[in-house]
Amino acid sequence: MTRTTRHSRQSIGRRLRFQQLLIFEKVVEAGSILAASRELAMTQPAVSKAVHEIEAQLGGALFVRGKFGVTLTDFGSLFERHAKSMLAELRYLAEDLNASQTGxxxxxxxxxxxxxxxxxxxxxxxxxxxxxxxxxxxxxxxxxxxxxxxxxxxxxxxxxxxxxxxxxxxxxxxxxxxxxxxxxxxxxxxxxxxxxxxxxxxxxxxxxxxxxxxxxxxxxxxxxxxxxxxxxxxxxxxxxxxxxxxxxxxxxxxxxxxxxxxxxxxxxxxxxxxxxxxxxxxxxxxxxxxxxxxxxxxxxxxxxxxxxxxxxxxxxxxxxxxxxxx
Missing domain, CATH: 3.40.190.290 (D-Maltodextrin-Binding Protein; domain 2)
Structure with a gap:
């Protein structure tokens, strides 16, 4: 019997890290773990580990791995929409902080x-x-x-x-x-x-x-x-x-x-x-x-x-x- 993962704001906040979101975003953009690792100047195993950690924390597969790269699953597409919104809020925060400090x-x-x-x-x-x-x-x-x-x-x-x-x-x-x-x-x-x-x-x-x-x-x-x-x-x-x-x-x-x-x-x-x-x-x-x-x-x-x-x-x-x- 498949176990259903129950989520709350607190549980997701404890498990997810912003660095993981940035890595996930780059894998989506690059279309493969290898290409993303090159653009991020990280090792391929490190990028794979970050993706696996998110999947384990959320309780679902984000990507379908193929010979020529990765594609988002339906679960991954759902997560992508929210990840983009969270990263956008980080950008807004950086903009406001910079404006308040430097004009x-x-x-x-x-x-x-x-x-x-x-x-x-x-x-x-x-x-x-x-x-x-x-x-x-x-x-x-x-x-x-x-x-x-x-x-x-x-x-x-x-x-x-x-x-x-x-x-x-x-x-x-x-x-x-x-x-x-x-x-x-x-x-x-x-x-x-x-x-x-x-x-x-x-x-x-x-x-x-x-x-x-x-x-x-x-x-x-x-x-x-x-x-x-x-x-x-x-x-x-x-x-x-x-x-x-x-x-x-x-x-x-x-x-x-x-x-x-x-x-x-x-x-x-x-x-x-x-x-x-x-x-x-x-x-x-x-x-x-x-x-x-x-x-x-x-x-x-x-x-x-x-x-x-x-x-x-x-x-x-x-x-x-x-x-x-x-």
Whole structure:
């Protein structure tokens, strides 16, 4: 008969050590005990021992060992979610202690979406660097289905870009309640092509001209997908057949530059790339909005001093962009 391990806050607190959590996190990231030991500058037996200790303390296997590495078990995935939250709280503690002792320092981890990565975010980072040069910034790009759950777990400090619908994909109901969305401005939608595209030389474009084009569209789990789908419905166009699905700015720029492709972009990003000579904005008006652009933070904990300075920089940058559009 299998014995069930009963846990309490006190029992877990006595058994688990933060060093074990850090080792567990690295094994998950590296995908193998050997790779994790190299990155941690530890021996392989020491890393294996730490993993075995956690498994013994929790009463379940965390990994399935295979020839080419390890993968999380269901039990391991459950533990990973909580381990990430505990390690995030350690980072917050370090940030607060450093800020109280040394002033304006720290580290902000920002998740971003296509609506902010070309204009709003770079300008905000520039403002932050000018005001507080000792604050480090890490930027992670991805769809909202990955970024918002990461924010809820504490892996990110703030997400900047297009704001999601109330039922954001990838978020559990309790996680949605932990996030606060702040709208900064509405972003218009523009159709863009490479400067060598035949449509780039046209002075007037009709919706029918776009029907047989090769399209780049955002992935279906991104915030931008709803706005793009609405565009095709509004223009009475069928959804593109076999489009390239991508939210990577660099990939999309190269596809547009080197081939006869068409894409939709937020106006601020489209105009920035057009001004740089990378893209052409097609002369079409009344395309609707890309959606609201802003930032999202956790509502269940106070932002670190570094994050508060970054948010102030985001709001200042958004105000400057709004003034230029008037």
């Amino acid at each position: 304006v320092t720290g580290h902000v981890i920002v998740g971003t979406l296509i609506a902010a990565s070309a204009t709003l975010l770079p300008q905000a980072i520039t403002r932050l660097r000018q005001a507080a040069p000792d604050i480090a910034v890490t930027v992670r790009v991805g769809p909202n289905s990955a970024l918002f759950p990461a924010l809820a777990r504490g892996e990110l400090d703030v997400v900047v870009g297009a704001l999601p619908e109330a039922s954001a994909a990838g978020l559990r109901e309790d996680d949605r309640a932990r996030l606060t969305h702040v709208s900064l401005y509405d972003e218009a939608l523009r159709v863009v092509v490479g400067v060598q595209h035949p449509l780039a030389r046209r002075r007037k474009i009709h919706a029918a001209d776009l029907q047989e084009q090769e399209w780049i569209v955002p992935t279906s789990d991104s915030v931008a997908y709803g706005a793009v789908r609405h565009f095709f419905e509004q223009q009475e166009l069928p959804l593109p057949r076999q489009p390239v699905e991508s939210i990577s700015i660099l990939t999309n720029l190269e596809l547009l530059r080197s081939g006869p492709m068409v894409a939709l972009m937020p106006q601020s990003a489209a105009m920035r790339f057009a001004k740089s000579g990378l893209l052409a904005v097609l002369p079409m008006e009344g395309l609707g909005t890309f959606g609201g652009v802003g930032y999202t933070t956790r509502s269940d904990r106070e932002a670190t001093p570094a994050t508060r300075r970054f948010i102030a920089a985001i709001e200042e940058a958004a105000e400057a962009l709004s003034q230029r559009r008037k």
